[in-house]
Amino acid sequence: MLIIVLLLLTGYVDFLHASVDCEAVALSDCLPSEFFPVPFPETEAEVDFVCLKLKVYVDCIRNYLEECGNEDASFEEQLKARYEKIDEVLNDVCEKESKLHIDFIGNIKCLKSSILSHNDSCYYKTEAVLKIYKQRFPEQTEHINKNGIYWDEYFCLFEAYDISCLAADAANRCGLQAKNIILEIVKRLNYLEYSCSEEARVELMNLIETLNFEVQDKIQLKEIFNIFN
Numbered sequence: 001m002l003i004i005v006l007l008l009l010t011g012y013v014d015f016l017h018a019s020v021d022c023e024a025v026a027l028s029d030c031l032p033s034e035f036f037p038v039p040f041p042e043t044e045a046e047v048d049f050v051c052l053k054l055k056v057y058v059d060c061i062r063n064y065l066e067e068c069g070n071e072d073a074s075f076e077e078q079l080k081a082r083y084e085k086i087d088e089v090l091n092d093v094c095e096k097e098s099k100l101h102i103d104f105i106g107n108i109k110c111l112k113s114s115i116l117s118h119n120d121s122c123y124y125k126t127e128a129v130l131k132i133y134k135q136r137f138p139e140q141t142e143h144i145n146k147n148g149i150y151w152d153e154y155f156c157l158f159e160a161y162d163i164s165c166l167a168a169d170a171a172n173r174c175g176l177q178a179k180n181i182i183l184e185i186v187k188r189l190n191y192l193e194y195s196c197s198e199e200a201r202v203e204l205m206n207l208i209e210t211l212n213f214e215v216q217d218k219i220q221l222k223e224i225f226n227i228f229n
């Protein structure tokens with residue numbers, strides 16, 4: 001669920017770029033301050049509560065997207081598509097009869113601990129992976145800044161590894177089903193497609209074996225990139 005919340009907030013930030021006029025209205029209307037950050041639910045009843053709030057939030061944003069209008073139509077379409085996906089996955093996580101909901105509830109306490117320790121578990125590992133990636137450049141950081149040619153790849157690796165690390169941690173702590181829940185949500189939201197261009201992904205797939213990553217990290221990365229297929 002925190003993943004969903006994080007994604008929502010990420011989407012929200014994008015949304016703020018969509019239109020300045022929308023920003024003020026959406027801030028006050030869609031995101032009531034007493035609601036965020038959402039505490040991670042631990043029980044079915046808490047899930048119901050959070051689901052209700054999130055649905056209202058997502059509906060509100062979708063309505064604004066309908067009404068706002070924007071000069072950049074393709075960006076707007078992209079945002080709408082993203083929220084449509086968020087809405088679908090959210091409904092599935094919240095729907096009592098769905099497999100995703102049942103699996104989620106069955107793993108909720110352990111998933112919570114994995115997600116809440118995400119930074120502690122993955123921060124240094126992610127740093128280490130990015131450092132190895134950078135070492136392939138003779139003049140190190142020069143190419144890797146926001147305008148550099150390798151930024152897309154670097155950013156993609158960062159996001160992909162970070163998620164793969166969370167999934168691996170969930171597998172260790174909670175078991176395979178917990179990992180699969182995370183991967184399913186990531187896949188269905190097209191989450192990585194926002195961080196990874198096709199070129200960056202293909203190039204990284206080719207690089208994984210040649211870079212000096214740990215074996216486990218290579219396996220994790222391949223698995224996460226395979227989600228796209």
Ligand SMILES: *[C@@H]1O[C@H](CO)[C@@H](O)[C@H](O)[C@H]1NC(C)=O
Nearest residue numbers: 117118119120121122123124
């Ligand atoms: C994540 O962990 C690192 C290392 O312990 C720390 O420096 C950083 O502030 C943490 N970030 C967050 C968002 O907690």
